[in-house]
Amino acid sequence: MYMLDASIKAQLKAYLEKIQFPIELVTSLDTSDRAREMLALAEDIAALSDKVSVRQDGDAPRKPSFAVGRPGETARISFAGIPMGHEFTSLILALLQVGGHPPKAEASTVEGIRAIPGRFRFETFISLSCHNCPDVVQALNLMAVLNPGISHQMIDGALFQDEVSARQIMGVPTIFLNGEHFGQGRMLLEEIVGQIDTGALQREADKLSAREPFDVLIVGGGPAGAAAAIYAVRKGIRTGLVGERFGGQVLDTLAIENFISVSQTDGPTLAAGLEKHVREYDVDVMDLQRAEALLPGTYGGLAEVRLASGAKLRSKAVIIATGARWREINVPGEKEYRGHGVAYCPHCDGPLFKGKRVAVIGGGNSGVEAAIDLAGVVAHVTLLEFDPTLRADAILQKKLFSLNNVKVITSALTTEVTGDGKKVSGLVYTDRASGEVQRIALEGVFVQIGLLPNSDWLKGTIALSRHGEIEVDARGETSLPGVFAAGDVTTVPYKQIVIAMGEGSKAALSAFDYLIRSSVA
Structure with a gap:
């Protein structure tokens, strides 16, 4: 029988004290052992707060499952499976947000979600060992909390193997919208909103293009980009960081045992620490944005970085830290069956x-x-x-x-x-x-x-090695004045997190030195 241990109960009890309104857990159970474990978990949670109650009269088609809602209202968040492991945080956030605790999201994003018209029934198939799945689950749960037209169910693929086979699901997270395939892989809140509210993409691009020019613009949010941002902003200069996903390739790394002074950690934990550290400073972080072109010295000596969204960012100096991606085997069948085996x-x-x-x-x-x-x-x-x-x-x-x-x-x-x-x-x-x-x-x-450098967007603009890496000197300088590079996207040997951080720091110091000398000239 599933029971929370004493330490987890103590932590959960402290979180549940933040609930403002009564909520209920409505279970839909069968006769399986997992159903009994789910009921035990729900009762454990209810015992920790007088604002949480449990009902056992749910009739959801997927069993075992349970919904999280307010009494008298139709619940819009549910879990088909026991949300432990990486998904335990998703459960805690669902309890808090349904109970009225304000979400940690930009006010403009919250208002945008509330204004989305239509009916959206999301289903996300996950595995409890997936470290990217919680981002999707938590984003969709939040959308369901904010908009009455949106509902979401997390589904543990290991528990519903027949459905996984029937739907040909061979990768997680896999998202369905109103019964049709919507997306696969890690997606963040703004990305999902942008897909169902197309006007949001243009509004965001316009906001980015209106930014004042930066002193230093870092392209890439992995270890090299994060280190560069911290070293640059601490010099007192206007610093921006734009990237597809904060953490980069580190998010896909689990065991990390060679990061000096930290005997053991994992990629998602380290990535979260990187982002937290960067956001403690006055760095303008622009997440979920992919760079498409670099135009050096185009506008009065300013470099311009053009994004896939259509936005244009300008800066006196640029540090490229776009990292690398999984190398493909490039044989027949690989692309055709990606996500299907x-x-x-x-x-x-x-x-x-x-x-x-x-x-x-x-x-x-x-x-x-x-x-x-x-x-x-x-x-x-x-x-x-x-x-x-x-x-x-x-x-x-x-x-x-x-x-x-x-x-x-x-x-x-x-x-x-x-x-x-x-x-x-x-x-x-x-x-x-x-x-x-x-x-x-x-x-x-x-x-x-192995890995391939994310440098395709720079071909014909900057000197690249035969392997597609950005050629840099000992100071992180590239073939273009005012443009620096760091991390796995460069020719620096040994693609390691600690090395990328050092290279990012060095590139920031070099960029600052460039700015000083440029201003003197």
């Missing part, structure tokens, strides 16, 4: 392949760690490495070879991902030693072969 995040999507056969492509640390992680969930893992030997650390290899449901194939060139038109059914590779073509029947392929 082809995946890049074993922590997020692994639970959807419970009891199935999967392959991991890549024998470096990332690939071997993925295989080890998946081996505890799936029926069998086949790891394929292009080179004759694995490249992962010895301690990881030792662990890998101790697992009895993992097979390692070296000298393997993956040539195709096969499927039935809807989902992955297998993989084809060539044995580089013998030249023989081999086929493996499986249901999932996890690609773990």
Whole structure:
């Protein structure tokens, strides 16, 4: 029977004291053990606050599930599954927000959500081990709190496997709107609002374009960008940071054990710390924005960065810290079955392949760690490495070879991902030693072969290496005066978080020095 331990109860009780209005948890149960655990969780929560009550007369089609609402009103937030693990925060926020505690969102965003017309029934399939899913769940829950025309249900894919199979869901989070596929992967509040309220995108672009020119504009919100922003703003200069998602690639990293002075943490926790630190200063943070072009020295010596939204930002100096993304294998079937068996995040999507056969492509640390992680969930893992030997650390290899449901194939060139038109059914590779073509029947392929720099938008503008990295000198300077770069997008070797932070700090100091010398000239 599921019960909250004493320490969690104490913390939850303190949160529930912030509830302003009565709320009720309406359970829809079957006879399963999970249903009994869900009821026990609901009763635990109700026992911590006199403003929370439990009903057991729910008749929702998905069982077990429970709704969070106010008495006498139709609940607009519900959980099909027990929201623990990464989703426990989503549950706490739902309780607080339904109970009247004000949300932490921009006033303009809140008003925009309240004004959206229409009826929107969102469903989000998640896995409890997914560290990107809570962003989506919490955003949609907040929208449901603010707008009576919006409802949202979180669905634990591991608990509703039949529905996951029927809907061909092979990646999380996967969002459905009014029964139709809406989106997949991490999405933040403003991004979702922009998709259902198209006028919001233009309004935001106009607001950004109206910004006064910056002294330093940082493009990218990962470790390098965050460090650059802090070092720049502490010099007392007007600093802006624009990026697609704060934290960047770090958000897709779980175990971090080599960040000096912190013995162990995870990517989402570190990313949250980066953002909190940056926002403690007067940095103009512009999130969920993708850069599309750089026009150096176009307007009276100011550089202009053009965004995909249509916005235009101007600055005296620019620091590019756009990081990198997962490298693709670029074989037939990869793009066709992305999200339908082809995946890049074993922590997020692994639970959807419970009891199935999967392959991991890549024998470096990332690939071997993925295989080890998946081996505890799936029926069998086949790891394929292009080179004759694995490249992962010895301690990881030792662990890998101790697992009895993992097979390692070296000298393997993956040539195709096969499927039935809807989902992955297998993989084809060539044995580089013998030249023989081999086929493996499986249901999932996890690609773990390294990173590509996010520099496509700079081609023809700035000097890039043959690998697409921005060429920088020892000071972080690029081929363009007043334009600096840092982190995984550059030619600096060893793509590590701690190195990216150092490079970002150095680029900010170099940019400040450039501004001083420019003003003197």
